[in-house]
Amino acid sequence: MPPFTRKNRHILPGFGLSMGYTVFYLSAIVIVPLATIVIGSFNMDQQAFIATVTSPRVLASYRLSISTAIVAALFNAIFGFLSAWTLVRYRFPGRRVLDAMVDLPFALPTAVAGICFATLYSPVGWIGQLLAKADIQLINAPSGIVIALIFIGFPFVVRTIQPVLAELEPEIEESAQSLGATRWQTFRRILLPHLFPALLTGVTLSFARGIGEYGSVIFIAGNLPFKTEIAPLMIMTKLDQFDYDGASAVALVLLLISFSMLLVLNGVQRWQQKSYR
Amino acid sequence: MQHSITRKTGRGTRQSRNDHPAVQALLIVLTILFFAAFIFMPLALVFAEGFRKGVGLYLESIREPFALAAVKLTLITAAIVVPLNAVFGVTAAWAVSKFSFRGKTLLVSLLDLPFAVSPVIAGLIFVLLAGSRTAFGSWLADHGIRIIFSTPGIVIATLFVTFPFVARELIPLMESQGREEEEAAITLGARGWQVFSVITLPNIRWGVMYGMILCMARSIGEFGAVSVVSGHIRGMTNTIPLHVEILYSEYNYAASFAVASILVFLALVTVALKAIVEQRVHIHQRNNPS
Amino acid sequence: MKHFRTKRSRFTVGLALFSSLLGSTAQAAIPANVTLLNVSYDPTRELYQSENAAFASYWKQKTGQTVTINQSHGGSGKQARAVIDGLEADVVTLALAYDIDAIADSKLLATNWQQRLPQNSTPYTSTIVFVVRKGNPKGVRNWDDLVKPGISVITPNPKTSGGARWNYLAAWGYKQKQTGSPAKAKEFVKALFKNVPVLDTGARGSTLTFTQRGLGDVLIAWENEAHLILKEFGSDKFEIVAPPVSILAEPPVAVIDRNVDRHHTRKVAEAYLNYLYTPQAQEIIARNSYRPRSAAAFKKYASNFPNIKLFTLKEFFGTWRQAQKTHFSDGGTFDQIYTP
Numbered sequence: 072m073p074p075f076t077r078k079n080r081h082i083l084p085g086f087g088l089s090m091g092y093t094v095f096y097l098s099a100i101v102i103v104p105l106a107t108i109v110i111g112s113f114n115m116d117q118q119a120f121i122a123t124v125t126s127p128r129v130l131a132s133y134r135l136s137i138s139t140a141i142v143a144a145l146f147n148a149i150f151g152f153l154s155a156w157t158l159v160r161y162r163f164p165g166r167r168v169l170d171a172m173v174d175l176p177f178a179l180p181t182a183v184a185g186i187c188f189a190t191l192y193s194p195v196g197w198i199g200q201l202l203a204k205a206d207i208q209l210i211n212a213p214s215g216i217v218i219a220l221i222f223i224g225f226p227f228v229v230r231t232i233q234p235v236l237a238e239l240e241p242e243i244e245e246s247a248q249s250l251g252a253t254r255w256q257t258f259r260r261i262l263l264p265h266l267f268p269a270l271l272t273g274v275t276l277s278f279a280r281g282i283g284e285y286g287s288v289i290f291i292a293g294n295l296p297f298k299t300e301i302a303p304l305m306i307m308t309k310l311d312q313f314d315y316d317g318a319s320a321v322a323l324v325l326l327l328i329s330f331s332m333l334l335v336l337n338g339v340q341r342w343q344q345k346s347y348r
Numbered sequence: 349m350q351h352s353i354t355r356k357t358g359r360g361t362r363q364s365r366n367d368h369p370a371v372q373a374l375l376i377v378l379t380i381l382f383f384a385a386f387i388f389m390p391l392a393l394v395f396a397e398g399f400r401k402g403v404g405l406y407l408e409s410i411r412e413p414f415a416l417a418a419v420k421l422t423l424i425t426a427a428i429v430v431p432l433n434a435v436f437g438v439t440a441a442w443a444v445s446k447f448s449f450r451g452k453t454l455l456v457s458l459l460d461l462p463f464a465v466s467p468v469i470a471g472l473i474f475v476l477l478a479g480s481r482t483a484f485g486s487w488l489a490d491h492g493i494r495i496i497f498s499t500p501g502i503v504i505a506t507l508f509v510t511f512p513f514v515a516r517e518l519i520p521l522m523e524s525q526g527r528e529e530e531e532a533a534i535t536l537g538a539r540g541w542q543v544f545s546v547i548t549l550p551n552i553r554w555g556v557m558y559g560m561i562l563c564m565a566r567s568i569g570e571f572g573a574v575s576v577v578s579g580h581i582r583g584m585t586n587t588i589p590l591h592v593e594i595l596y597s598e599y600n601y602a603a604s605f606a607v608a609s610i611l612v613f614l615a616l617v618t619v620a621l622k623a624i625v626e627q628r629v630h631i632h633q634r635n636n637p638s
Numbered sequence: 639m640k641h642f643r644t645k646r647s648r649f650t651v652g653l654a655l656f657s658s659l660l661g662s663t664a665q666a667a668i669p670a671n672v673t674l675l676n677v678s679y680d681p682t683r684e685l686y687q688s689e690n691a692a693f694a695s696y697w698k699q700k701t702g703q704t705v706t707i708n709q710s711h712g713g714s715g716k717q718a719r720a721v722i723d724g725l726e727a728d729v730v731t732l733a734l735a736y737d738i739d740a741i742a743d744s745k746l747l748a749t750n751w752q753q754r755l756p757q758n759s760t761p762y763t764s765t766i767v768f769v770v771r772k773g774n775p776k777g778v779r780n781w782d783d784l785v786k787p788g789i790s791v792i793t794p795n796p797k798t799s800g801g802a803r804w805n806y807l808a809a810w811g812y813k814q815k816q817t818g819s820p821a822k823a824k825e826f827v828k829a830l831f832k833n834v835p836v837l838d839t840g841a842r843g844s845t846l847t848f849t850q851r852g853l854g855d856v857l858i859a860w861e862n863e864a865h866l867i868l869k870e871f872g873s874d875k876f877e878i879v880a881p882p883v884s885i886l887a888e889p890p891v892a893v894i895d896r897n898v899d900r901h902h903t904r905k906v907a908e909a910y911l912n913y914l915y916t917p918q919a920q921e922i923i924a925r926n927s928y929r930p931r932s933a934a935a936f937k938k939y940a941s942n943f944p945n946i947k948l949f950t951l952k953e954f955f956g957t958w959r960q961a962q963k964t965h966f967s968d969g970g971t972f973d974q975i976y977t978p
Contacts, residue, residue: 082531084540089443093455096436100507101461107476108469126968128976150382157379161372169379171619172387174562178615179390180571180589181467183608186596187390193851197389211836211853222386227463230562234520254367276463283466286572294795294837296976303466307839308797311715312967313722313740315476322469329464333457341453479723481744489724497725579725580710581675594711597842598683599870 108326111319123320128296129305136302137328139213140281143220148274150221151228152266158229159236173229176222181286188218189291211293216301219287224277231273235266268340275336279329394612397605409595409603410610417583418591419610421499425587426567429506434560437514438552442544444515445522446530456519462511470508471576474501497579502587505573510566514559521555522548557625561618568614672906674707677727679714679800679889680842681863685926686731692922693913697906705906713840714800721746721894728898728907731891733800736958738892747895760888761914762928765948766808768879769848769857769864776855780881781812784856785829792854793834794844796965796972800889801841803966805858808885810965811954815883828975849876860887865927865942880944885951 112120123129157163158170176184192199192210202209209215239262247257285303293299302325309318367375399406409415440459444452462470478495479485488495495501529551533543571589578585586594588611595604678686690707697705710717710725714733721727722744732738735752742749752759770778776789784791794802809830813823836853838844841863848857849871856879859867864878891911898904913919920932924939936943955961965971 082534083446083527083543084534085442085544086447089439090447090449093436093440093443097440097455097458100504100511101458104473104477104508105461105465107473111476128973150379153375154379154382157375160367161376163376165380167623169383171616171623172383172391174565174619175387175391175612175615177562177565178569178611178618179394180569180592180608180611182571182589182593182596183394183605183611184390187393189851191389191393193853195850195852197393198385210851218386222390225386238524276460279460279464283464283469285466285468286575289839290843293835294839295835296837296973303468304798304839306466306468306472308795309968310472310719311713311798313715313719313743314968315481317968318472319476322466322472325466326464326469330457330461333460333464334453337453337457337460341456475723481723485724494724494726496723497720579720580712581708582710584708597680597711597840599842599845599866 105326108319108322111316112323114316115320120320123317124324128300129302129321131297132300132302132305133324133328135213135216135300136282136325139216139301140220140278143217143224143281144274144278146217146221147224147228147277148270151225151273151277152232152270154225155229155232155236159233173226176226181223181284182290184222185219185287185290188215188222188287192218192291210291211295211299213292213299215291215293216288216299219291220277220281220284223284223287224281227276227280228270228273231269231276232266235269239265268343271336272340275332279332282325282329391612394605394608397601398609399602399606401602405602406606409600409606412603414583414586415591415607415610418586418588418607421502421586422568422588424499425503425506426564428503429510429567430560430563432507433510433563434514434556436511437516437518437559438556440515441518441522441552442548444519445525446527459512459515459519462508465508467509467570467572468576470573471505474505474508474577496577497581498585501577502574502585505577506567506570509570509573510563513563513566514556517559517562518552518555521552525551554625558622561622561625564618565615569611669703671704671706672903674705674728674903674907674910675710675726676707676729676731676910677710677717677721677725678731679717679733680711680840681801681860681866682731682889683709683711684866685862685923685928688922688926689914689919692918693910696913696918697909703906705910707910713798715798726897726901727894728901728903729891729893729911731889733889734803734958735888735890736962737800738890739959741892741894746897747892751892752890754893755891755911756915757931758888759890759892760931761891761911761919762889762923762930764861764887764889764928765884765946766805766858766887767861767864767884767946768881769859769867769876770855770879772875772877774877774879778856778879781809781826781830781883784809784833784858785826789833789856790835790854791830791833791856791858792836792838792844792848793858794841795837795839798839799841799844801860801863802844803961804860804885804887806965806972807951807955807961808858808887810971811885811949812881812883814954815949824971824974827971831975861929861943862927880946883947883949886948888951 115123154169154173158166158173189210190196192202192215194200194203194208199208199210209218243261244257247261248254252260283303285301285307288301289304292301292304294304302321306318306321306325309321444456475496476482477484478488478501480489485496495504529547530543533547534540538546569589570587571593574587575590575593578587578590580586580590580594582594588607592604592608592611595601595607676686676690686707686709690709694705694707697703710720710727712720714737717725717730718732718737718740721730721741730738730741735758738747738751739749741747742751748754755761768778770776777783778789783789793805796802796806806827810823810827813826814820817823836844836847838847841860844857845859845863845867848854849867857867868876868878891914893904893907893911898907914923915931917932917934920930920935921938924930924935924942927942929943930936930939951958951961955964963970
């Protein structure tokens with residue numbers, strides 16, 4: 072059976088129209104444009120392609136982008152979860168302000184964010200001054216990249232957990248507790264499994280966004296080859312040498328990594344939903 | 349995320365009793381510390397730098413013609429992008445949540461894809477597609493149609509970057525709501541559009557709103573992708589984020605941060621919109637208890 | 639191939655003649671307004687703001703036509719790429735000839751573009767100097783001081799910044815001139831980059847790292863940029879150190895043939911670039927701390943331009959295409975520095 076065809080007939084109308092429009096719009100805005108980098112990579116012969124995407128410097132940049140994105144995503148998993156929890160469950164002055172500010176990283180241009188963090192954490196900045204006394208320098212090092220990526224990915228985690236948390240039936244928790252479970256047990260056995268899919272979605276989106284982030288990172292990373300040079304910068308570097316095909320090749324690999332992450336995640340989620348039913 | 353809003357009224361206080369006050373206090377403090385370090389500090393810096401040279405210069409730099417042109421372009425872009433992606437989001441969510449079909453996981457992943465694409469690549473692909481090195485691009489140029497380095501290019505790149513927001517928001521919501529209500533209406537003889545406008549839309553309208561707010565926030569703030577397709581012509585193809593960068597590169601820090609603060613204000617407007625939305629949901633709920 | 643080229647250039651000449659004929663017959667009906675787009679690199683913002691105003695009043699007086707010149711600024715390589723991809727620049731004024739060569743490679747202008755205007759199509763030049771913190775606490779005087787242990791040097795990434803390529807070649811050329819050995823020069827540059835803690839993607843990024851974030855003891859920069867830093871950030875905080883030897887940096891200008899023909903703006907575009915060689919324009923150039931070609935303007939602002947022995951690109955590196963290939967392409971000498 073070809074993909075995107077209905078398995079069994081439903082009563083509801085509009086499958087053809089909505090699916091047709093979805094596929095059309097998806098193709099026009101996302102698939103066809105993205106196909107250009109696949110085609111760009113095919114301009115190279117296989118050997119050149121492999122040589123480009125496996126050159127030590129490019130590999131180092133993939134490693135850096137992936138590892139900093141993982142660290143930032145884990146950090147966001149903890150603090151995003153914590154923030155969502157406090158924002159949904161507790162009432163305290165200023166809660167609405169915090170809740171409102173969660174979306175700020177979307178609205179503040181990434182370049183401004185990068186400049187702000189580089190300034191804050193520089194040896195003469197508000198935070199950097201304090202760190203300098205302890206002889207810690209966070210910018211121009213992988214830690215600087217992590218700082219920027221935490222900022223960029225934070226809303227994804229909070230905004231995916233918040234609704235699920237708010238939606239949880241209080242009866243589940245209450246009955247668990249009335250059966251003698253401690254608060255911690257209730258959290259671990261009942262709440263966490265419920266929230267896990269949402270957490271996973273948020274963390275993956277934050278991770279995927281982190282791998283590709285450019286605008287904020289270049290201001291704070293230091294950009295030294297093999298040390299603090301991220302993969303999107305390698306793409307830019309290739310473009311500045313007018314090497315469109317090489318840039319496409321690096322971009323394609325980056326894209327495949329992100330896409331397979333998404334595919335696995337969405338697969339896990341669908342599978343989990345099915346096993347719930 | 350929306351159904352969250354509709355039902356959380358009054359529950360927080362009840363549940364919060366479950367946590368020990370000390371735990372609550374600790375978690376609240378941790379959250380506030382995190383926000384302070386990662387959200388409020390940069391925000392404070394934006395305003396501190398923006399006002400460094402006084403209120404006069406601040407006002408002057410946000411009223412200057414190039415800044416106004418940038419604000420206009422940004423708002424035009426958002427005004428085109430947000431409705432288009434909202435219509436798409438509703439359609440896609442309907443297709444995904446109301447029907448079973450093969451390849452759903454693949455389709456949903458493809459919908460998410462723009463979140464995972466580096467903004468640099470997002471800009472690059474449109475240059476590769478419609479730039480004048482390509483046959484399509486040179487055909488456009490010969491016919492005097494400008495896409496790249498002009499407003500359409502900026503709109504398309506922004507469309508791409510904010511593509512998933514509304515759909516992402518609606519799919520889980522509509523899946524959790526199921527299709528029973530709609531199916532019942534159809535069996536009772538309602539027509540497709542009637543079902544959609546009378547049953548589905550009221551159920552999801554706040555979700556649509558919420559997705560549009562996120563989409564709006566991202567579309568006014570997008571820098572990377574837009575910078576690749578813009579051409580950076582002052583007063584013509586500069587959005588607010590690009591104008592901020594230009595001012596910054598001119599060593600004009602105060603002005604640059606002043607203009608950046610416009611974005612913060614726009615974000616606050618969307619946030620205020622959201623608050624109004626929530627308020628109305630509460631009122632709506634009080635009047636029509638389910 | 640050669641035959642083809644002459645035929646082609648004859649064709650362009652014919653085309654130019656034809657269009658100028660058209661222009662002259664339509665003289666009575668020339669549009670009252672004309673718009674040019676000048677696509678340039680980062681440091682020239684202030685320069686072209688003044689030049690554009692001066693040219694507009696000159697042109698108005700001469701022809702009665704009102705000319706508006708739009709500016710686009712960014713990294714030199716990125717700007718060249720934008721033009722290749724369809725940014726409809728009438729003229730480009732970039733950091734180095736290689737970027738305009740790349741535009742010529744995609745057939746937007748004649749490959750002999752650099753012979754079309756006087757002095758390699760560069761109406762102004764510059765050189766590479768050092769900026770240090772006030773009082774020069776580390777005692778930096780010459781290139782050799784940059785490789786000493788404990789010195790921290792700020793320069794942008796030559797892969798992504800045109801200015802950084804001039805910096806790199808200046809250091810290399812200094813050593814090669816001194817020792818006569820490219821191998822020693824390579825060692826020297828390698829030692830220098832060991833002292834570089836941050837590679838910003840553009841010249842302005844490096845300036846910010848040095849001035850705003852307090853990193854580094856020395857900033858390697860364009861001479862005009864160094865003067866601007868003193869003006870913007872205070873001569874009480876920074877000072878310029880002119881090394882005894884440096885490179886003659888030639889940022890060239892060119893008319894983009896295909897775009898001016900499409901826009902029917904060739905006449906005004908060519909006049910605009912030629913205007914840059916006039917005494918008035920040369921004076922603006924000198925005032926903005928670029929080294930003017932005109933001796934009179936140079937003399938008038940001589941205090942801005944310390945006596946530095948300048949070598950040319952040709953002396954050690956050949957053409958820009960060759961320099962690019964040897965030093966900055968993938969696997970070039972710059973990449974070799976960072977090969978672990």
